[in-house]
Amino acid sequence: MKIAIGGDHAGFGYKKELIPKLEKWGYTVTDFGTSNEDSVDYPDFAHPVAQAVESGECEIGILICGTGNGVAITANKHQKIRAGLCWNEEVASLIRQHNDANVLSMPARFITLEEAEKITKTFLTTAFEGGRHARRVEKMIC
Ligand code: RB5
Secondary structure, three states: OEEEEEEOOOOHHHHHHHHHHHHHOOOEEEEOOOOOOOOOOOHHHHHHHHHHHHHOOOOEEEEEEOOOHHHHHHHOOOOOOOEEEOOOHHHHHHHHHOOOOOEEEEEOOOOOHHHHHHHHHHHHHOOOOOOHHHHHHHOOOO
């Protein structure tokens, strides 16, 4: 599975730690930046990740900023993106099972790195349940 990952300066540290983990777990990762802790604007990194998922270049996106909200709001401007903000494993599981989220958004300033790793693993290994949830997901588009 190909994964697009990106985030701003607040997410850089966790992104740097997550990439080798993802590769160890067998995923192919494209890093859309940022590449250090210098202050940047999160949309500059959220849009490329969203575009990579929307185009099919990558199947899943992972975005990280301070609250996880800036990158999620930006990614959700893209028609084919369903980005979910996630702060624990249960939410990670539910946004895959019920919402068919294709982008995981995490708040680096409010979760530990260990939590971020567990959330990521859960998100990537949980399937969409379909059924009544498919009908609801179809109704999201406007
Ligand atoms: C950066 O300071 C911070 O605003 C950003 O990482 C994010 O939390 C925005 O939603």
